[in-house]
Amino acid sequence: MNAVEIRGVSKRYGKVTALRQLDLQLAPGEVLGLFGHNGAGKTTTMKLILGLLTPTEGQVQVLGGTPNTPDIRRQLGYLPENVMFYPQLTGRETLHHFARIKGAAGQQADDLLEQVGLAHAVDRRVKTYSKGMRQRLGLAQALLGNPQLLLLDEPTVGLDPIATQDLYILIDTLRQQGTSVVLCSHVLPGVEAHINRAAILAGGQLEASGTLTSLRSEAGLPSRIRASGLQHREQLLQSLGAEGQTPRPLGSDSIELVGSSSGKIALLRQLLEQDQPSDIEIIQPSLEDLYRYYTDRAKQAQAAEGKA
Numbered sequence: 001m002n003a004v005e006i007r008g009v010s011k012r013y014g015k016v017t018a019l020r021q022l023d024l025q026l027a028p029g030e031v032l033g034l035f036g037h038n039g040a041g042k043t044t045t046m047k048l049i050l051g052l053l054t055p056t057e058g059q060v061q062v063l064g065g066t067p068n069t070p071d072i073r074r075q076l077g078y079l080p081e082n083v084m085f086y087p088q089l090t091g092r093e094t095l096h097h098f099a100r101i102k103g104a105a106g107q108q109a110d111d112l113l114e115q116v117g118l119a120h121a122v123d124r125r126v127k128t129y130s131k132g133m134r135q136r137l138g139l140a141q142a143l144l145g146n147p148q149l150l151l152l153d154e155p156t157v158g159l160d161p162i163a164t165q166d167l168y169i170l171i172d173t174l175r176q177q178g179t180s181v182v183l184c185s186h187v188l189p190g191v192e193a194h195i196n197r198a199a200i201l202a203g204g205q206l207e208a209s210g211t212l213t214s215l216r217s218e219a220g221l222p223s224r225i226r227a228s229g230l231q232h233r234e235q236l237l238q239s240l241g242a243e244g245q246t247p248r249p250l251g252s253d254s255i256e257l258v259g260s261s262s263g264k265i266a267l268l269r270q271l272l273e274q275d276q277p278s279d280i281e282i283i284q285p286s287l288e289d290l291y292r293y294y295t296d297r298a299k300q301a302q303a304a305e306g307k308a
């Protein structure tokens with residue numbers, strides 16, 4: 001049973017179509033990165049999963065049931081994009097309040113405050129918290145009751161680099177424990193190692209979905225190959241240039257080459273036959289490169305549709 005099953009879902013707000021014929025699945029213990037430009041439909045997708053919105057067309061199933069029934073809601077954790085709390089309550093009072101609503105133990109609230117690094121500030125009023133501290137409190141709130149499905153909307157906003165890293169480690173741990181996670185973010189660097197699959201929304205439509213390996217292979221974007229410690233760099237630059245390659249010299253003894261996914265191995269072989277580099281680095285297209293490729297593709301398709 002999938003944790004989330006979205007089939008043929010469209011969502012309209014009056015005249016605005018926020019989502020169009022969306023099909024998206026999430027397996028147990030899977031972390032899905034949901035990416036897209038402002039207004040692409042990410043928050044709308046989250047809210048449909050939470051049952052805060054109902055689809056105009058299509059079906060949403062969550063943990064085998066209908067979203068927003070009490071039984072399903074208890075198994076969900078949600079960190080909203082703009083997390084808000086009562087400013088007069090302390091961090092501890094806030095989390096205990098949410099623990100009571102969720103039927104979670106008070107002890108778990110205290111443990112989570114410690115886990116998210118707020119132990120030193122539990123008795124301070126939330127109005128004195130920094131943005132990052134409020135975000136940490138929001139994360140603790142989302143983790144109350146050990147949810148089976150965790151929805152995180154822009155979880156790294158306001159977090160410092162160490163807290164961001166800690167969040168990713170926490171996501172890895174939750175995944176190992178079988179929790180399914182949907183992670184929406186505009187911050188792409190650093191996230192790719194912590195997701196199983198990426199889904200890219202553009203203009204309310206799913207432009208791409210798959211593992212990074214499958215998206216890389218579908219997009220066919222080139223990798224960069226860097227060879228350093230070359231003995232005969234000038235000769236190598238000439239011979240590669242003569243074959244139509246465009247090698248770029250770097251530093252005093254290195255070069256960078258661009259290789260398609262199919263031509264990469266041949267290029268590597270050639271490098272090793274003609275020289276003895278001390279190091280070779282292959283830089284694959286990053287999540288940002290893929291994101292740019294798919295959003296540009298969506299824009300071009302929309303422009304072509306507009307002209308037709």
Ligand SMILES: Nc1ncnc2c1ncn2[C@@H]1O[C@H](COP(=O)(O)OP(=O)(O)OP(=O)(O)O)[C@@H](O)[C@H]1O
Pocket residue numbers: 013016017018036037038039040041042043044045081
């Ligand atoms: N309550 C609403 N009434 C009317 N239009 C809405 C409403 N909520 C969202 N929309 C529209 O639906 C579209 C998708 O919005 P959504 O909030 O899902 O995007 P998003 O991908 O989360 O964007 P962001 O990255 O800016 O948070 C946008 O065009 C937005 O203006």
